[in-house]
Amino acid sequence: MREIVKDNTCKDCVVKSSMIYILDDEEMEILCKNSIEILFQKGERIIKQGTFTQNIVFVKSGIIKLHLSGPMHKDEILKIEKGPLFVGVPDVFANKIHNHSVTALSDTAACFIDYTGYKYLVQNNGKFAHELIKTLSNSIINYYNHCVSKTQKQLAATFADALLYFSDYIFESNEFLIPITRVEFGEYIGTSRESVTKLIHDFAKDDIIGVNGKKINILNKKILQKISNAG
Amino acid sequence: MREIVKDNTCKDCVVKSSMIYILDDEEMEILCKNSIEILFQKGERIIKQGTFTQNIVFVKSGIIKLHLSGPMHKDEILKIEKGPLFVGVPDVFANKIHNHSVTALSDTAACFIDYTGYKYLVQNNGKFAHELIKTLSNSIINYYNHCVSKTQKQLAATFADALLYFSDYIFESNEFLIPITRVEFGEYIGTSRESVTKLIHDFAKDDIIGVNGKKINILNKKILQKISNAG
DNA sequence: TAATTAATGTGAATAATCCCACAGATGAAT
DNA sequence: ATTCATCTGTGGGATTATTCACATTAATTA
Numbered sequence: 001m002r003e004i005v006k007d008n009t010c011k012d013c014v015v016k017s018s019m020i021y022i023l024d025d026e027e028m029e030i031l032c033k034n035s036i037e038i039l040f041q042k043g044e045r046i047i048k049q050g051t052f053t054q055n056i057v058f059v060k061s062g063i064i065k066l067h068l069s070g071p072m073h074k075d076e077i078l079k080i081e082k083g084p085l086f087v088g089v090p091d092v093f094a095n096k097i098h099n100h101s102v103t104a105l106s107d108t109a110a111c112f113i114d115y116t117g118y119k120y121l122v123q124n125n126g127k128f129a130h131e132l133i134k135t136l137s138n139s140i141i142n143y144y145n146h147c148v149s150k151t152q153k154q155l156a157a158t159f160a161d162a163l164l165y166f167s168d169y170i171f172e173s174n175e176f177l178i179p180i181t182r183v184e185f186g187e188y189i190g191t192s193r194e195s196v197t198k199l200i201h202d203f204a205k206d207d208i209i210g211v212n213g214k215k216i217n218i219l220n221k222k223i224l225q226k227i228s229n230a231g
Numbered sequence: 232m233r234e235i236v237k238d239n240t241c242k243d244c245v246v247k248s249s250m251i252y253i254l255d256d257e258e259m260e261i262l263c264k265n266s267i268e269i270l271f272q273k274g275e276r277i278i279k280q281g282t283f284t285q286n287i288v289f290v291k292s293g294i295i296k297l298h299l300s301g302p303m304h305k306d307e308i309l310k311i312e313k314g315p316l317f318v319g320v321p322d323v324f325a326n327k328i329h330n331h332s333v334t335a336l337s338d339t340a341a342c343f344i345d346y347t348g349y350k351y352l353v354q355n356n357g358k359f360a361h362e363l364i365k366t367l368s369n370s371i372i373n374y375y376n377h378c379v380s381k382t383q384k385q386l387a388a389t390f391a392d393a394l395l396y397f398s399d400y401i402f403e404s405n406e407f408l409i410p411i412t413r414v415e416f417g418e419y420i421g422t423s424r425e426s427v428t429k430l431i432h433d434f435a436k437d438d439i440i441g442v443n444g445k446k447i448n449i450l451n452k453k454i455l456q457k458i459s460n461a462g
Numbered sequence: 463t464a465a466t467t468a469a470t471g472t473g474a475a476t477a478a479t480c481c482c483a484c485a486g487a488t489g490a491a492t
Numbered sequence: 493a494t495t496c497a498t499c500t501g502t503g504g505g506a507t508t509a510t511t512c513a514c515a516t517t518a519a520t521t522a
Contacts, residue, residue, distance in 0.1 A: 070379040072462045078375055090368035093361075099372045123361050126354030130324075133353060133360065136367040137321035141330045143371070144309055147378040148301040151421045155509075182470060190382045192510060197471055213470090213518085231303045385478075413500060423480060428501055444488085444500090463522100470517070480507070487500070492493100 010035060010111070015060040015084045019131045023121070027128075030120060035113045040104040046087070047102040053092045055112040059083035062108025063170060063179050067187065068100035077188040078143075080105065080179070082170055090136065092118070105179040150190055153231045158189045159199045160227040163209065167218050174218040241266060241342070246291040246315050250362045254352070258359075261351060266344045271335040277318070278333040284323045286343040290314035293339025294401060294410050298418065299331035308419040309374075311410070313401055314339065321367065323349070336410040381421055384462045389420045390430045391458040394440065398449050405449040 010032035011025060023031065037060070040046055046057060049068055059081075066078040066087065078100060081087075091098045092115045121128045150158055162185070167174055180188065185196045203209045208224055210217035218224065241263035242256060254262065268291070271277055277288060280299055290312075297309040297318065309331060312318075322329045323346045352359045381389055393416070398405055411419065416427045434440045439455055441448035449455065 068375065068379060070376075070383040071460075072383045074383055076379045076383065078379070090371045092368075093365050094368035094372050100375065119361075122364060123357030126357070126360065129357065129360035129364065130350070130354055133363060133367065134324050136364065136371065137323075137325035140321045140367065140371050140374070141325050143374060143378070144299065144331065145301075147374070148299060148307045148309070150382070152301040152303045152305055152307065181468090193470080194472085194511080195509065198509095201471080229302075412498085414498095424500080425481080425502085426479065432501080465522075466520080468517105468519070471515080473513095475510105475512085477510070478508085480505105482505090483503095485501080487498100489498080490496090492495080 013060070017058070017084050017086060019086070019128065019135065022125070022127045022131060027121060027125060030117045031113060032111075033114075033117065035111050037109060037111045040108045040110060042104055042106050042108075044108075045101060045103045046108065046110055047098055047100075049098050049101040051098050052096055053088065053098055053115065055088065056086055056092055056115050056118045057088045057102065058086055058111040058113060059102075060109040060111060062110070063105040064108060065103050065105055065180070065184070065188075066100050067103065075187050076190070077180075077184060079146075080165070080170065080188065083108065083110075086135075089132070090139075153228075155189070155191055155195060156199060156202075157228050157231050159196075159203075160224045162189050163203075163216065163218065164221070164224055164228060166216070167221070174221070176216055178214045178216055244291070248289070248315050248317060250317070250359065250366065253356070253358045253362060258352060258356060261348045262344060263342075264345075264348065266342050268340060268342045271339045271341060273335055273337050273339075275339075276332060276334045277339065277341055278329050278331075280329050280332040282329050283327055284319065284329055284346065286319065287317055287323055287346050287349045288319045288333065289317055289342040289344060291340040291342060293341070294336040295339060296334050296336055296411070296415070296419075297331050298334065306418050307421070308411075308415060310377075311336065311396070311401065311419065314341075317366075320363070321370075384459075386420065386422055386426060387430060387433075388459050388462050390427075390434075391455045393420050394434075394447065394449065395452070395455055395459060397447070398452070405452070407447055409445045409447055 011028050020028075020031075035058075040062070046059075046064065061083045063080065063082045064087065065080050067075055068078060070076050087102045088098065091100075122132060123129070149161065153161070166176055166178065170176075170179070178185070182196045182200075183193045186193045189196075200209070200211055204211045206223075208218075208220045208227075210219055242259050251259070251262075266289075271293070277290075277295065292314040294311065294313045295318065296311050298306055299309060301307050318333045319329065322331075353363060354360070380392065384392070397407055397409065401407075401410075409416065413427045413431075414424045417424045420427075431440070431442055435442045437454075439449075439451045439458075441450055
């Protein structure tokens with residue numbers, strides 16, 4: 001299934017994260033030696049929870065989910081994100097074992113980077129370390145807010161937030177294909193598959209969204225935002 | 232109310248965090264110049280959400296809560312922790328504004344450290360940066376797990392987890408005074424004051440805990456753990 | 463194409479939790 | 493000691509969301 005791209009020359013790669021701009025050619029070489037680019041199909045797992053950390057993964061393009069199997073052995077989606085971004089970073093520094101999984105929700109290009117180079121740069125390039133710390137800090141704060149919002153709002157508002165997130169951030173369009181199943185949508189907003197169905201049905205009935213299978217059309221974003229704010 | 236301690240000489244301070252051990256005398260001086268130690272009484276706010284970040288705060292001793300006012304203007308407790316630890320760190324690197332508040336739940340000694348020295352060390356001492364990154368990484372991963380656990384378990388299990396956390400981690404004793412009110416307990420485990428009352432009542436009725444106001448006695452830790460695991 | 467599996471929709475019954483109203487207890491301040 | 497504010501306990505109806513059982517519709521594979 002997976003396709004491996006030979007001769008991965010990071011220097012010439014046009015896809016960049018903010019952290020990368022700080023590096024000079026020599027440092028790029030340190031980071032990228034032994035890196036391998038792999039293409040994943042939709043649904044394929046990029047990082048598996050419970051495995052040993054061996055790599056930092058740079059997602060060049062594609063939509064991915066961070067998810068973990070919780071104490072009740074139910075899967076929960078922590079975040080849905082799109083490249084370019086690094087994933088698996090906290091696991092490398094905190095544990096020897098990946099705390100959560102990363103799975104492709106669309107076809108995805110990802111570079112597996114040996115973490116020794118990454119760690120070396122952290123210790124020897126203060127700006128690189130500083131950028132990483134900024135990224136981690138933002139990640140913590142965003143997740144604090146996300147989690148509080150999820151527990152304080154009721155389902156309809158959290159569902160509205162998810163739709164706005166897809167529309168405004170992930171796809172930047174009012175029309176898109178939901179990149180997850182109803183089951184996954186439940187795992188994302190913290191409810192059951194059936195409740196997702198009902199929410200979609202209710203929103204469609206009120207002409208807030210148009211629905212055709214996975215295809216969503218945001219018809220009334222103002223009401224969506226109102227529902228989000230009302231909690 | 233607050234007492235300011237003069238002549239704060241960090242070098243001689245016996246309270247240390249793992250990050251501090253890395254520093255030599257000169258670096259300690261960089262970190263600690265202009266630092267001020269302040270004593271807070273139970274209930275006093277140490278960091279206020281929405282204010283500008285000016286300091287990293289080192290909590291030398293005492294129990295504190297990290298909490299934030301969510302989108303519904305309801306307070307929620309993110310974490311309950313005890314010194315020694317640093318607080319306010321992600322805010323300093325992510326924003327100019329504190330994302331959440333920190334409030335003393337017991338009498339607390341805290342050092343306010345100008346963040347410029349802290350940032351300087353991050354950029355000029357690779358080990359210090361690396362330690363900070365480890366700390367932040369652990370913080371993210373723990374909060375992921377905490378949040379997933381809270382959303383997947385039902386109330387009784389989350390309540391049991393909180394009791395175990397107080398008993399095993401915060402107080403390291405089977406007998407302790409809950410450091411928060413029933414309202415705050417609700418804000419911590421994500422429920423209402425009344426539900427907390429009922430949970431306490433139910434657990435006491437089943438001789439799992441003994442209760443007298445804020446005083447808690449863990450009578451049957453095994454059942455508590457069973458409830459926690461059952462979800 | 464048929465066969466099979468995965469994904470989705472639906473309604474009713476059930477359960478969990480919230481919310482409201484009021485009563486009592488505690489603690490701080492004057 | 494008295495007052496006032498905060499904190500806590502209690503019951504029950506209202507609300508929200510879950511669960512179950514089954515029907516229906518894609519999607520995939522033999």
